[in-house]
Amino acid sequence: MLKKSGSSAYTTVKTVTTDSTGKLKTTTTANAAGTWRWHFAGTGTTSSATAAGDGGALK
Numbered sequence: 001m002l003k004k005s006g007s008s009a010y011t012t013v014k015t016v017t018t019d020s021t022g023k024l025k026t027t028t029t030a031n032a033a034g035t036w037r038w039h040f041a042g043t044g045t046t047s048s049a050t051a052a053g054d055g056g057a058l059k
Helices: none
Strands: 002-004 034-036 054-056
Antiparallel strands (some): 002 034
16 A cells, blocks of 8 residues: 555555465555555454555655
């Protein structure tokens, strides 16, 4: 998720799924400065979780 600089809301940048063993791997290219974070929506057996976020600037 990305909250662009000057914005108050996060938007979804990419949706990913795990492989058959539950592993997750992905990449994305930053196209805006702001705060990036992971969000896991949860499942029937696992609670949702949201990372704190990490700021990024573009050159």
